[in-house]
Amino acid sequence: MTPVRLRVIEPFRSLFYTPQFVAIHGGHLAAEGLEIALTTATQGGGTVDALRSGSADLALGGLMRSFELVDRGGPRLVHFAAVNDRNGFFLLSREPRRRFAWADLVGRTVISFGGAPTPWLCMQAVLRRHGLDPARVTFVRDLSTPDAVAAFCAGKADFLEHGPPVVDELIAGGAGHLVASMGEATGPVPFSSYMATPETLGRERDVVGRFVGGLYRAQRWMAAATATEIAAVVAPAFADIDAGVRARAVERYLRQATWVGDPVLTRGGFETLQEILLGGGFIRRRHRFEHLVDTELAAHVVGTIAGSTGSIRLP
Structure with missing residues (x-):
């Protein structure tokens, strides 16, 4: 079967996004029949521009970007799969x-x-x-x-x-x-997640669901892996970083529970982030969880995979 090509853009290259690279280099997305064309934005907000122009199908980034867009009267970008549950700085x-x-x-x-x-x-x-x-x-x-x-x-x-x-x-x-x-x-806050236009989520729901499935399998594998094992899998994405530095960074993130165990975004985290953005004057009004977040897709994927048999093997 010919793999389906999916264009994904990240805001910058970072070990903060380790689950993405485990999904790619650990073979979890390939197992879903996907070929990932990954690019890195050249400027802040470049992920939003890529989705709006159609040059990317999916983008990894903060819910902050979607809050900012709709708060200023722009179109919606919907977040559908969680990656980080902590500030990574x-x-x-x-x-x-x-x-x-x-x-x-x-x-x-x-x-x-x-x-x-x-x-x-x-x-x-x-x-x-x-x-x-x-x-x-x-x-x-x-x-x-x-x-x-x-x-x-x-x-x-x-x-x-x-x-x-x-x-x-x-x-x-x-x-x-x-x-x-x-x-x-x-404290816990949905720092990074995948987003797409409502049109892409409607038109390519099966393909996006397979992407979420690959991400969730990567998250399950990470839950049982050591920092050294994780750092080794993501090495191709960070060839310029010393192996020891890479492993220590992953260990630091694991210690503070940076990465979520499944891709379902939570209402509580959404509201915590909204309070931070309101308190800092970044947005002027409140926005509805359902308007910016789709949990149905990730919840379905988690239920399907969690209920299946078979083990998540070390790549």
């Missing part, structure tokens, strides 16, 4: 801190991740929870990853918020000191 300090308190950020400069606004919005929410005014912290938000690292190492900021492998490499080199997991600080 970490806070580094230039100086070692035996005891870190969120008040340590007041009057200091923090370089935020520049590829998306969600990490910064979550940081604001965490500060407010601790009774702190985010306006008392200087945030630098517009730097590329190389420029952010260079500025941090040059002493132009006191803290850096970023993800692996950047944080792992800075820690290993002694240039940065881990003070907080933003995943633990933020």
